Amino acid sequence: MARRDQELFHGLIRMHVLLHAAREPIFGLAMKHELAHHGYRIGPGTLYPLLHGLERAGLLKPVSDGEGGRARRFYRITPRGRKALLAARAKVDELHHELHEAHLRRIVRTR
Numbered sequence: 051m052a053r054r055d056q057e058l059f060h061g062l063i064r065m066h067v068l069l070h071a072a073r074e075p076i077f078g079l080a081m082k083h084e085l086a087h088h089g090y091r092i093g094p095g096t097l098y099p100l101l102h103g104l105e106r107a108g109l110l111k112p113v114s115d116g117e118g119g120r121a122r123r124f125y126r127i128t129p130r131g132r133k134a135l136l137a138a139r140a141k142v143d144e145l146h147h148e149l150h151e152a153h154l155r156r157i158v159r160t161r
């Protein structure tokens with residue numbers, strides 16, 4: 051993914067993160083592999099700030115992996131994160147619809 055295109059995908063990548071964090075506790079490297087599976091190649095310099103940003107926004111929270119002492123930081127989705135994910139899903143569904151519409155509604159009146 052070209053760097054200049056990343057901005058366009060940022061919201062989609064965040065949705066992937068929230069979706070997986072709703073399923074199970076996630077950590078950076080596992081998420082990096084999952085995103086690569088979806089065709090997003092993002093480095094740690096992008097991913098970790100993104101995870102911290104979602105944490106600061108209250109959408110993810112760090113959880114202990116129960117093994118203690120390891121450097122690996124796991125995250126789970128928060129209730130607010132679930133609400134945000136549901137709202138974003140509705141928007142993506144709508145966008146998906148419009149992307150595949152045969153006759154896109156005109157929004158500019160021409161003479």
Ligand SMILES: [Zn+2]
Binds near residue numbers: 066070084088
């Ligand atoms: Zn995924």
